[in-house]
Amino acid sequence: MAQNKAEMTNKFRTYVRKMADYKEAVAVLSWDVMTCAPVRGKEQRAEVIGMLSTELFKLGIAPEMGEMLDNLSDTDTYEALDPVTQAMVRELKKEYDKNKSIPADLFQAYTVLTAKAQAIWEEAKRNNDFVAFQPYLEQIIDHLNQFIDIWGYEGHRYNTLLDRYEPGVTVEMIDPLFADLRKKSVELLERIQANGKPSDTSFLRKHYPAQAQREFSKFVLQKIGYDFTAGRLDESAHPFSTGLNLGDVRITTKIYEHDLQMALYSSIHEVGHAIYEQNIAPELAGTLLWEGASMGIHESQSRFWENIIGRSEAFWSCFYSEAAAMFPGPFAGVSVNAVYRAVNQVQPSLIRIEADELTYNLHIMLRYELEKALITGDLRVADLPGAWAEKMSDYLGITPPNDAQGVLQDVHWSGGDFGYFPTYSLGNIYAAQLEAALSRDIPDYREAVRQGEFGIITRWMKEKVHRHGKMLLPAKIIREATGEGINATYLIAYLEKKYTDVYELA
Structure with a gap:
């Protein structure tokens, strides 16, 4: 019997390794399309990506996979498995059951719908025409509600969609966190606008x-710790990171010659994702567990490096001399403190991806609240632009002049990605919570940053977060790393302390 269990396990892991290989092939071809593929080759490349993605999907729902998962899920067999194989079975069975439960014709219709919707969204945004996109969004929401009914849900209907991106986290868990964060963020923004002392940022827009x-x-x-022997930095229209394998985690950035922050902070943001994947335990390679625990945990790493470290006074104390040497004109007569204040200025923005660290979460709250209302039917799609404008006014004090700069600005809904937006703010919450735990464990870590000794941070993050890959659920990672559940108090305190300093608030 032991031999049979060993054979089953080996067969299963070999099968999953094949899936991981397909996934890597799709990832490297996708990277190529987004970075350096010639224009005339992209159409055929997309065909190849589509074919390989289809084959990968088929492997995940094949009868052979179902049989292996059934056998390995048997209680006695499962309990005898090693922890890595147990996690593989847990994750793949969850995905298998979801995919197999959707009727083939419904899944096909949804795939076609989202492909069309994304093209329609691009045109609608370009033409500032929400009405053209409206029927497609209505159909997407209808399909998502059908999926929710098939998959089932506990508590709020939206939980099933949220679970796709942040497993184990629910509306009931995050609603009170988000409500407190929203209230305190709006109050802090109002204090800054009423009494804050703004700083000069003009040098950041000189020629670089x-x-x-x-x-x-x-x-x-x-x-700060990115291993260039296991990665590379390129340029693309939209910065991104992609993990191909343990020895190949790539990032891209975007450069504007009159905006130092775009390339620098895009690079630091993406390297947060990349350092995470470069430090996942090697034994998870080829298991489909060699990835982030969730979108929120992944985002915690990018936001930690981009904002908590990258926008700190300690960071600029470390890198100021190098920046001044490489950009002597713009940095002439500018102090370390002036740079620190400049990169932390707050200005409410119509566009989410242009938002500063404080107001970014308000953009997310708006989308999260609208998504929940759309899914429950409390908000009609036809009324969405008005609801968007009202919340923008309430939270940020500005109103979009048109739908292109309002409800049509993000691609997410055209692809059916309801449940994705809240993971951005969860990432910020996790990042601040992890920083508080890091500060307790290593009280002088900020001095290490000043001295350019970043290894002390990456080693801590590797032990607490990175090495686990997808072995643990996000809430468990946070609890084990910080000693408590998900808690927005640390993000609120961090923002209040930083902006009280930056704006010299009383």
């Missing part, structure tokens, strides 16, 4: 040669 920006970004990334 592209090549010098590339060199500076690479210098920063290498210093």
Whole structure:
């Protein structure tokens, strides 16, 4: 019997390794399309990606996979498995059961619908025409509600969608966290607008040669712990990171010659994702557990490095001399403290991806609240632009002049990605909570940042977060790393302390 269990396990892990290989092939081809593939080759490349993705999906729902999962899920067999194989069975069975439960014709219709919807969304955004997109969004929401009914749900209907991106986290858990964060963020924004002392940011928009920006970004990334022998930095229309395998985790950035922050902070943000994947335990390679625990945990790493470290006074104390040497014109007469204040200025923005660290969460709250209302039917799609404008006014004090700068600005809904937006704010909450735990464990870590000794941080994060990959659920990672459940108090305290300092609030 033991031999049979060993054979079953080996067969299962070999099968999953094949799936991981397909996934890597899709990832490297996708990276190629988004970075350096010639324009005339992209259409055929998309065909290949589609074919491989279909084969990967088929492997995940094949009868052979179902039989292996049934056998390995048997209580006695499952309890005898090693922890890695147990986690593989848990994750793949969850995915298998979801995919197999959807009727083939419904899944096909949804796939076609979202493909069309994304093209319609692009045109609607370009033409500022929400009405053109409205029927497609209505159909997407209808399909998602059918999926929810098939998959089932506990508590709020939205929980089933949220679970796709943040497993184990529910509306009931995050509603009170978000409500407190929203209230305190709006109050802090109002204090800044009423009494804050703004700082000069004009030097950040002077001329920064592209090549010098590339060199500076690479210098920063290498210093904070990105292994360039297991990755590379390229440029793309939209910055992203992609983990191909343990020895190949790539990032991209975008350079504007009159905006130092775009390339620098995009690079630091993406390297947070990349350092995470470079530090996942090697034994998880080829298991489909070699990835982040959730979108929120992944985002915690990018936001931690981009904002908590990258926008700190200690960070600029470390990198100021290098920046001043590489950009002598813009940095002439500018102090470390002036840079620190400049990169932390607050300005409510119509566009989410342009938002500063304080107001970004308000953009997420707005989308989260609207998504829940759309899914429950409390908000009609036809009324969405008005509801969007009302919340923008309430939270940020600004109103979009048109739908292109309002309800049509994000691609997520055209692809059916309801449940994704809240993971951005969860990432910020996790990041601040992890920083508080790091500060308790290593009280002088900020001094290490000043001295350019970032290894003390990456080693801590590797032990507490990175190495686990997808072995643990996000809430468990946070509890084990910090000693408590998900808690927004630390993010609120961090924001209040930072902006009281930056804006010299009483």
